[in-house]
Amino acid sequence: PFDILVVGGGPAGASAAIYAARKGIRTGIVADRFGGQVMDTLGIENFISTSYTEGPKLMASVEAHVNDYNVDIMKSLQATGLEKNELFEVALDNGATLKSKAVIISTGARWRNIGVPGEAEFKNKGVAYCPHCDGPLFEGKHVAVIGGGNSGVEAAIDLAGIVKHVTVLEFLPELKADAVLQERLHTLPNVDVVLNAQTTEITGDDTVNGISYIDRETNDHHHIELAGVFVQIGLVPNTDWLGDTVERNRMGEIVVDKHNQTSLKGVFAAGDCTDTPYKQIIVSMGSGATASLGAFDYLIRN
Numbered sequence: 362p363f364d365i366l367v368v369g370g371g372p373a374g375a376s377a378a379i380y381a382a383r384k385g386i387r388t389g390i391v392a393d394r395f396g397g398q399v400m401d402t403l404g405i406e407n408f409i410s411t412s413y414t415e416g417p418k419l420m421a422s423v424e425a426h427v428n429d430y431n432v433d434i435m436k437s438l439q440a441t442g443l444e445k446n447e448l449f450e451v452a453l454d455n456g457a458t459l460k461s462k463a464v465i466i467s468t469g470a471r472w473r474n475i476g477v478p479g480e481a482e483f484k485n486k487g488v489a490y491c492p493h494c495d496g497p498l499f500e501g502k503h504v505a506v507i508g509g510g511n512s513g514v515e516a517a518i519d520l521a522g523i524v525k526h527v528t529v530l531e532f533l534p535e536l537k538a539d540a541v542l543q544e545r546l547h548t549l550p551n552v553d554v555v556l557n558a559q560t561t562e563i564t565g566d567d568t569v570n571g572i573s574y575i576d577r578e579t580n581d582h583h584h585i586e587l588a589g590v591f592v593q594i595g596l597v598p599n600t601d602w603l604g605d606t607v608e609r610n611r612m613g614e615i616v617v618d619k620h621n622q623t624s625l626k627g628v629f630a631a632g633d634c635t636d637t638p639y640k641q642i643i644v645s646m647g648s649g650a651t652a653s654l655g656a657f658d659y660l661i662r663n
């Protein structure tokens with residue numbers, strides 16, 4: 362069995378694994394996709410110590426750092442359940458079970474779906490979630506961004522440099538993004554913003570050809586012809602596999618204490634899957650370190 366088993370291989374999990382391995386204890390890390398969301402990130406300018414880096418480059422150096430230690434890295438495996446018997450048991454999608462004295466959950470988050478007709482049907486056929494990944498596919502075309510929070514406005518600014526035109530559809534009467542982002546957005550000539558817009562359908566034949574929305578103030582129905590829709594309405598934590606084993610808030614985020622311990626003693630959590638308010642690389646790495654030190658403390662007391 363492991364002393365500490367880390368579930369999830371993003372920045373939080375990698376940091377937790379390094380901190381655990383440095384204590385000289387048996388450490389494992391199991392991850393569906395090593396690198397996590399950072400692999401979808403192009404430019405990173407807020408990772409302290411480096412003015413500019415790119416996601417895959419950063420995570421390659423994180424993986425190399427993990428490999429400096431005796432960590433058992435198990436990739437392309439998904440955890441499907443957690444149980445407490447004599448030890449903690451993490452069930453995997455290949456039928457195997459991993460046993461550990463303490464567990465750190467760092468399964469991160471994924472894009473939230475809007476749930477309107479056409480979204481699932483046209484996924485990867487015009488419906489996209491990652492502007493950095495898919496933006497260039499829409500060069501010279503008209504696209505919409507659903508969502509006027511930080512991620513939506515950032516996406517719109519990014520896309521405006523690549524595509525012909527961007528329409529931002531915001532459900533509320535005002536954009537929720539930071540003021541600096543909004544100011545930047547309003548300087549761009551090929552972006553317009555529609556407020557009070559409730560998206561009702563993404564239309565298409567083989568691929569997306571438009572988007573329908575209702576103006577929530579006037580109840581008028583509108584349709585815009587375009588080639589792509591970027592859904593930017595937030596992140597959902599990857600925590601459904603835990604069921605009721607640990608306390609989660611109404612957003613599905615794992616509730617943790619100051620030591621990043623969950624409601625189940627011996628199970629810790631870190632990064633975007635927790636109820637921490639800010640979802641950032643540096644924050645998730647810090648919480649991975651906290652969770653690992655918390656788990657080590659738990660081990661020496663039990």
Ligand code: FAD
Pocket residue numbers: 368369370371372373374391392393394395396397398399401402403404405406407408438439440441467468469470471491493599602631632633634640641642643645
């Ligand atoms: P994640 O990175 O989500 O990693 C989760 C890990 O868990 C992955 O390895 C995943 O495969 C694995 N996993 C999930 N479910 C399971 C399961 N059931 N079993 C096994 N493994 C599982 N932050 C910044 O600080 N600066 C930026 O510039 C920045 N830009 C961003 C741009 C984009 C497009 C996105 C999406 C995010 C950006 N972020 C940025 C946020 C940052 O990427 C996240 O805060 C950070 O990746 C969270 O790390 P994490 O380890 O908690 O989770």
